[in-house]
Amino acid sequence: MITTQQRQLAELLEAVAASLDIPDAVHQEAVEKYEHIGHWLEEQDESDGRREPTIYPQGSFRLGTVVRPCSRESGYDIDLVYERDLRKTGISQQELKDDLQKHLRLYVADCEKSHVDVPTLKEGRRCWTLDYDDGFHMDVLPAIPDDDGRQRFRDYAESRILISDRKLHDWQHSNPIGYAEWFKSRMAVRFRERRIALAQGMLKASAEDVPEYKVKTPLQRSIQILKRHRDVHFATDYDDKPISVIITTLAAKSYNNQGDLIESLLAIVRGMGQHIEYRMEGVKRVAWVPNPTNDDENFADKWADHPEREVKCRAWLRKVEEDLTAALESGNADDLLEILGESFGKRAVANAARSAGISHPGASASARAPTAVSEISTRHCTLPPWTMDRRYHASLSATVHRSKNSARMHDLTEREVPKGVHLRFELTTNAPAPFDLHWQVVNTGLEAERVGELRGEIIPADHVVDRVRWEHTAYAGAHWVEAFLVKGGYCVARTGRKYVRVEA
Template sequence: MNMHVNTIEAFLEALVKELEVPEHRYEQAQTSYTSLGEWLHRPESTVRQYDPLVYCQGSFRLGTAIRPHTDAEEYDVDSVVELRSLTKRDKTQQQLKAMLGVEIKAYHDAKGMEKPVREGNRCWVLDYADGAQFHMDVVPAVPNTEQQRSLLEARMLDTRWASTAISITDRREPNYWVLSEDWPRSNPKGYSNWFASRQAAVFERRRRAILETMQKQGFRASVEDLPDFKVKTPLQSAIMILKRHRDNMFARDLDLRPISVIITTLAAHAYENQDTISGALFAILDRMDQFIVRDGRKYIIANPTDPFENFADRWEREPQKAEAFFDWLRQARADFRAAALATTYKDMSDAVYQRMGYRAATGAVDRLTGGSRLLRAATGATAVGAGTVTAPSFANADRRPTTPKGYA
């Protein structure tokens, strides 16, 4: 069976437009953590001597954030405050978090923020005004380069990402109140650098194309003038689509919902620099389970920047989470194959709306047709002059190899 490749590509592009975070939200997030960084470096700051560095992590850093379902929901902006002149020998986790908490609360008061500062297990939470529609999680951290490099070298593992490793606080940890070298590890910079490496060639091509377009329009644009969030790659777009599909499939059972870092990691491993969203999406759906390792009874999805961290560690204790992931993957394959085989924009929307959401699916069609009923019902191939290729065919059985491919 054939699919109209240009048509499904147009539909997926429109679908991503429905999911995209508006640029002003990225700018707003950047302004917020920049402001916090300036606050921590002011002359009166009680942590200034420790050389604090504030940076973004998570989906906003990766460019895979999706807009909330409704205006009543908030964006979750994750940030890190790394005190670069402190070590785990200087403070306990509790002391570090409390020390930073004093400054976070002072910042909150100085900025006239109405909602109180909240404490999470790993972070402090700043809730911005209702109109801002976001909150910022602030995770305290110290460098962990030396210990991480030593751990990796002892096992003869890749150390290329160790220079950005950090240790973070978590009040659930048994060593939270005592001086210890045993802190939770993280490496958001390293992970984002690894993620960027998986799409580097396509990213650069797209960035150059955007710059050339701007220059033709009379703008004196340079690479420095173009923030990364203005460049969207097929990998990022495919992950956004898969995350929304996941969200709606598990809307009534959030505990079973596959976590974003698993989807993002497997998708980045499976991506092979496809230039189209459809090419990326179908390659990812076809291949992503090949990067799940089955070690006896245990599933392993290693953090590519820290092989000691298993993103699927809960699957062993809660096997229903593994089942939920494979159920979701089968459903995603079925839904997007049906969309690829459809010949009208309406049929594409009908194939995915239950998991993508009615608002996003119909909004994508309206973007393509201008709301015209005639164009909705017209064949997509006629509407865009499409060629055809063989529709994606996914394996019926889950493929769970014992050796991962492509791990850093």
């Protein structure tokens, strides 16, 4: 049975994860940027008489696990593969990388001539990076087909590639397309389920009409949450923080299509360390996190030179589990929010608390509930039965009236209202119809309890069209009303609590 604390923690973590999503406008800008570069590279190869390259995104943008940067000084990292149809016998690693540099220098020069989004070109160990003033960092990785690997292996073999590394003599193996397919297979059940629900909510003809980046499974949400916890935990130890592909790989291996976010997170965190392997390189035993679609590629290859990074990664995983356990065992909302604030950043958690309608410490008087949630007994309240998948905004406005349908006296504020007045609550939302509307009306306090009138059930609205609910004040204390919008079994929006303080 899910406890109130589990439900509250799940709601907060869902809200934290949702706040980490890349905004639609930023996602579209990223797509436009890498498509522009892709077209440029294709045109350059065509003008040089070369075979057409294959250019595609990899990393978190492809996997749906992008997180907003912690600060304005940081930015979004976009990873592109520039795969040329060449054999390794016909070109060296350095020649491949030099050819890409020539194309990208011309691209920067063309941007300067056009006076639009002029990036700075920098060399990395395996790629070239285009740094934009607006915070985007575009890593372009040169590659060629791994012909030997495509013949030797069966699973995901058709997309294996070879990449250059200026510090290593031999070509390095990779398979970003195969990796993305493997990652999707780890969450296929939940991905399909949520895409269908989104299609119903967005009035799409089929699930395939819903853009993949709009779908978020518990695995993707868990990875976003782990990335943010990592960023906060390693804020002053940047070089030793676990890289995203290690987190993503270990998390996906530990996930078993759980539908609940808390269950997913706990299973993932407890299982990740078990998927770190050890192999012999000569006489040296090294940690190994293999690419699941290319066993020759070790995502933890730098741990061999920096063994403290594995130690810190394992210590961090223990810290995540400790924080989640402490949050589940916290005695009240204030303790819960304090724990999460330390783990994920106080601002992000405060915003998530407001979104979930939960009071938090340090809030201004206007933002806090009339009586702190931790001081109100809510054991009689029904927990929302739906999986939270908030994609739309919703809010409640309320006015005070002498009687139902009479003229408005004033807006409902933090001021106490007398007994015997009527309250009109009105829903505003950007969620498209159709949806099911449910109301939760909560009474608290000794007066209501003495006469058996504690309320806390969630009930379907009689009429979704007018989006209005009337209530009558009868008992002293702090009460609230909240609305939930449901599509396809998922709560796609909730208003947060609209508090009512009734005078004695």
